[in-house]
Amino acid sequence: MENIIEVSNLRKYYKTVKAVDDISFSIAAGKVFALLGPNGAGKTTTVEILEGLRRADSGRITYFGKEITKVNFELKEKIGVQLQNTVFFESLTVKETLKGFLGLYEKKFDIDILVKKLELEEKLNSKIKTLSGGQKQRLAIAVALVNDPDIVFLDEPTTGLDPQARRMLWDFINELKLSGKTIILTTHYMEEAEYLSDFVNIVDHGKVIACGTVEQLIDSIGMKSIIRFHSNKKFDSYFKDENLKIIEDTALSSEKKIYEIQTDNVETTLSNIFETTRKNSLSISEIAIRQPNLEDVFLKLTGRTLRD
Amino acid sequence: MKIKSLLSIFLKEDFRNFIVIFWTFVFPLIFFLFFTSLFGNIGNGSENSSDMEFRAGIYFEKPPTGLAKEISQGLVTGLGDKNSGGPFENIYVSSFDEGIQLIKDKKLEIFIVFPENLDMLNLKVVLSSVPAPVVKSYYRSDSGSDFARKIFKSVLDSVNVEFYKRISSAEYTLEVQELNKKASDTFSYKDYLFPSVLLMSILTVSIFNTPLSLAYSIEKGITKKIFTTPIRSGHFLTVVILENLILLGISILLIYIEGKLMGVSPKAFSAKYIAYLFMNVITLISVGLLMLSVFRKLSAVNVAANILYQLMMFLGGLFFDVSHTPMIIRWFVYINPVSYMAQGLRNIINGMPLGFLNYFVPLVWIGACIIIFSLNFKKVMNYE
Numbered sequence: 001m002e003n004i005i006e007v008s009n010l011r012k013y014y015k016t017v018k019a020v021d022d023i024s025f026s027i028a029a030g031k032v033f034a035l036l037g038p039n040g041a042g043k044t045t046t047v048e049i050l051e052g053l054r055r056a057d058s059g060r061i062t063y064f065g066k067e068i069t070k071v072n073f074e075l076k077e078k079i080g081v082q083l084q085n086t087v088f089f090e091s092l093t094v095k096e097t098l099k100g101f102l103g104l105y106e107k108k109f110d111i112d113i114l115v116k117k118l119e120l121e122e123k124l125n126s127k128i129k130t131l132s133g134g135q136k137q138r139l140a141i142a143v144a145l146v147n148d149p150d151i152v153f154l155d156e157p158t159t160g161l162d163p164q165a166r167r168m169l170w171d172f173i174n175e176l177k178l179s180g181k182t183i184i185l186t187t188h189y190m191e192e193a194e195y196l197s198d199f200v201n202i203v204d205h206g207k208v209i210a211c212g213t214v215e216q217l218i219d220s221i222g223m224k225s226i227i228r229f230h231s232n233k234k235f236d237s238y239f240k241d242e243n244l245k246i247i248e249d250t251a252l253s254s255e256k257k258i259y260e261i262q263t264d265n266v267e268t269t270l271s272n273i274f275e276t277t278r279k280n281s282l283s284i285s286e287i288a289i290r291q292p293n294l295e296d297v298f299l300k301l302t303g304r305t306l307r308d
Numbered sequence: 309m310k311i312k313s314l315l316s317i318f319l320k321e322d323f324r325n326f327i328v329i330f331w332t333f334v335f336p337l338i339f340f341l342f343f344t345s346l347f348g349n350i351g352n353g354s355e356n357s358s359d360m361e362f363r364a365g366i367y368f369e370k371p372p373t374g375l376a377k378e379i380s381q382g383l384v385t386g387l388g389d390k391n392s393g394g395p396f397e398n399i400y401v402s403s404f405d406e407g408i409q410l411i412k413d414k415k416l417e418i419f420i421v422f423p424e425n426l427d428m429l430n431l432k433v434v435l436s437s438v439p440a441p442v443v444k445s446y447y448r449s450d451s452g453s454d455f456a457r458k459i460f461k462s463v464l465d466s467v468n469v470e471f472y473k474r475i476s477s478a479e480y481t482l483e484v485q486e487l488n489k490k491a492s493d494t495f496s497y498k499d500y501l502f503p504s505v506l507l508m509s510i511l512t513v514s515i516f517n518t519p520l521s522l523a524y525s526i527e528k529g530i531t532k533k534i535f536t537t538p539i540r541s542g543h544f545l546t547v548v549i550l551e552n553l554i555l556l557g558i559s560i561l562l563i564y565i566e567g568k569l570m571g572v573s574p575k576a577f578s579a580k581y582i583a584y585l586f587m588n589v590i591t592l593i594s595v596g597l598l599m600l601s602v603f604r605k606l607s608a609v610n611v612a613a614n615i616l617y618q619l620m621m622f623l624g625g626l627f628f629d630v631s632h633t634p635m636i637i638r639w640f641v642y643i644n645p646v647s648y649m650a651q652g653l654r655n656i657i658n659g660m661p662l663g664f665l666n667y668f669v670p671l672v673w674i675g676a677c678i679i680i681f682s683l684n685f686k687k688v689m690n691y692e
Contacts, residue, residue, distance in 0.1 A: 051536055073538040081536035087528040089317060091324035096317070103313025104537040143533075 002065075004029040004151060004182050005050065010059030012045050012206075019045040020056070021206035027199075032173070032183040034193040036294060037203035038304070043186040044084055046203070047153050050184070051081050077106055080149035084156050084186075086140035090129040094120055094139055097128060098146060105147035114142045118172060134165035141169070151182045158192060170195055190294035202298060209301050214294065221300040223292035224264040227273070230286045232256050239276045262292075311543055311550075314534070318521075318551040328517065332559050336509040337566055340501060344570055347455075347497045362417040362456040364396040365407040369424040376429040376441075380422050383443075383467060396456070411446055417456035419446040420464075429471060440472040458629065499573045503653035504626035505563055506585060507646055513556045514592035515617045519600035522548055522688075523609040531689060541689050549593065556589060573657050581656045584666075588649045591670040594677035595620075595645070601684035620646045645673045 005027040012020040020042045027033040035043040048054045050061065052071025061068055063075055071079075088097050098111045115121050118138040123131060131139065137157060144152060154173065158166040173196055177183055187193050193200050194214050202210040202217070210217055228247070235257070236244055247258040263269035266289055277284050299305055322328045364384075372380050384398055399416065401407040407419040423441045443464055447453040525531045525548075534544055567576060575581060599616060603609045623630055623637060624646025633641055641647050652666035681688070 053532060053535060073540070076536065076538040079536075081533075083529065083533055083536070085529055086533055087530055088533075089321040089530070091321050092317065096320060100313055100317035101537065103316075104310050104534075104539055106538075147537075 002029050003027060003062075004064060005184075006060075006062040007046075007050070008060045010046065010049065010061070011057045012042075012049060012054065013057055018042075018206045020049070023059075023201075023203070023206070023208050025201050025208065025211060027182060027184060029182050030177070030180045031198040032177050032185055032196050034197035034200045035184070035186045035203050036188070036190065036193040036197075036200050036298075038188055038298075041188075041203045042206035043188075043203055044155055045206075047155055047184060047186055051079065051153055052076060077147060078149055079151045079153065080144035080147060081153045082140045082144040082155060082157055084159070086136075086143070088128050088136075088139070088143075091127055093125050093127055094131070095124045097139065098142060101143045102146045107147050109146050109148035111142070111146060114145055117175070118142050119168070134161050134168075137161060137165070138169065138172075141172070145176075149181070151184065152176060154183060154185045156187055157185070158187075158189065166192075190298070193294055200294065202294070202301065204298075204302055210297060217294060217297045218292050221292065221297050223262050223296055223300075225266045226260055226262050226290050226292060226296070227266065227269055228258065228260045228286075228288045228290065229273070229284045230256060230258050231277075232283045232285075233280075235259055235276070235282055235284070238280045238282065239273065241272075310539060311547055314539065314544070314547045315550055315554075318547060319554065322551065322555060328555070331512050332509070332517065332555050333562055336505050336512075336559060336563055339508070340505040340563060340566055340570075343501055344498045347501075362396050362459075363399055363415065364456065364460075365399050365401050365410055365416040365419040366422070367401045367404055367407045367419070368422045368426070369404070370426070372422065372426045372429075374427070374430040376426040379429060380426060383463075384420075408446060411448055411453070414448065417447065417453045418460055420444070420460070421446070440468075442468050442471070461629075496573065498567075498570055499576070499657045500654065501627075502563075502567050502572045502576055503650055503657070506560060506653070507588065507624070507626055507650055508621060509559045509563060510556060510585075510589050510592050511617055511620055511646070513552050513559065514589070514596040515599065515620070516596075516613050517555065518548065518552045518593055518596040519603075519609050519613060520606070521552070522600055523604065523606040526604075526689065527606045541685070544689075545685075552593065553589070560585070575657045575659065576653075578656065581653065584649075584652055584656060584662065587667075587670060588645075588653075591645050591649070591673050591677075594674045594681070597681040598677035601681045601688050604688060620644055623647070625650045643669075645670045 003026040007026070008024040010020050010023045011018075023042070023046060025033075035046060037043050045054060049056045050071070052075070055070075063071075064078075068075065092100070094115070095111075098114070102108050102111060115124060118141060120135065120138055120142060123135055128136065128139070137160075141154070141157060144154070157173070158169050161169065170192065173183060173185070177196075183196075185193070185196060197214060199213055200211065200217060201208050210220065212220070236246060236259070241261060243262045245260050247260050261269060261273075270287075270289075273284065276282065295305060366384055368380070371377075399410075401410065401419075404421060407416065407421070410416045411419045421444045423443065425439065426441045428439075428441055445457060445460055445464055447457040525534075531544060535541065564577070595616075596613075599612055600609060603612045619640060621627075623633070623640050624644050625631070625641070626646065630638075630641045630647065648666050648669040652662050655662055655666070
């Protein structure tokens, strides 16, 4: 498949801070490419270089097979950008904002369709200051699409949204993908990256620490299933297994902890847990079995969680 | 087309913002109306001057004769004698002490003393050892008395200079007729205030609106969003300047309509006046941009704008004479472009020519501000 963007050896330093440190990747046309990483990992700086908002210190960027030194205005006609924090003029209505931005491009998309798809019809004549966080975020995405771009940059599009609003945006992004647009998504939500992405780059401290499809990344850490449970006593004193990890001490009780254990054999491990519990008169609750995810990949690679 | 779209967004936001509407359009109009209603009759013979009365005590240390008598009488009536349509009721007192007591008792607003040696003005021969007569004025420290003093001050200063010249050189240049004209016909408070209100409005837009709106857009990320579109930073700056010029144009138009209704001198409507006013607009917008390039952050620009606005307005001679301020602050009067602008606009209204400095100082400011802003443009726009 044709690569719409290719980035090699991209670097951007702020004095001594290596915001982007020798990053390389390529993005195939019509796919969702995610940059996943914790806050401050360098995701936003990377996409802002690609959006033309920042200049790289070094590296090579190719758009549509052509190397560029600067994102020129011709290229800006072909991209749509939703920034991490988009601020609009508060006294303008949704319609005026969309029409205003529509006027900045040569190519124009039908804003009625956009408004309908993003469920902003009822708010069309409302001033921006009256919109909720989710509505503002949907407007930011609508504004990013007014020029019917080939490439859409979505920088943490669901941060701060409630689960329902997040789900609605995920569905919309999937629709965008189906319409053939290339989407570059930055997020620190592993569920978001898993649900939406075709290809994921995990970024930490300005470097790409892993890349591939979600399945490839998960397979790469060699984990099988994970059993998670709560225990009200020091379960780890009785159950000796190097794969047992304390995930969280709950705040309500100093003794209650959340444990996770990785296993290739769920049945045997569960049986051992129950046996330990019975013999030592322990109590366990909220047992859940899950498959490994990108959070586990990040944890395995860095020793930290994405939220750290 | 792109500039038009962006301009339309900015203007819509402005016209829905009460703060912008009030300070840019409403406040200058209220200010002009309020102050002209309070003091508009001062020195204007065509108005009902009986509404504004000042009592001036006149005392001659020795009754003058000849030319000295003629000059002193011309001066007294010329300063705005009520009988000749001026705001002063002249009260002749018989002694210096009586005059001082009357002013202390608030029965006079100003007390003018003609010296004993006034008759020296009758001498044709130049005697360098002879001291020139000096007309002195006494006043109280309250607003009425201070106001009367201000009206007299410039005239008395000129008269004393002329007396000095009369004594120390053979050339006689004092014209009583000219004094009459200055005191009663030329001084019109509304003509005095009109340039002040115009400059105040320009200062509001250029020192507050322009840099603050740019700093806000940059700090809040509005410019960042705009720079993701095919808009150049130069286009963006053009839009912000056009936006503020449009706001200012409307504000100035409204002040002109009010001025017309209130009978401001027709000279304020001349092409020369308007052209000079436009130059002032460009100068002060440049100063606003300079301020932005120095301070950049919204909070710092806000503080700097407030300080600079007050300094430029009050030390620019908009509302009172600043030529005799203490030296510790007078330097600012000298470098303040507003001082030259206010003087220039008043000169045009008074039919006097614009001086070299009225052009030179604002042009130096324009040049310096544009150079500094251009050098800092990328940093100001937070644009790499």
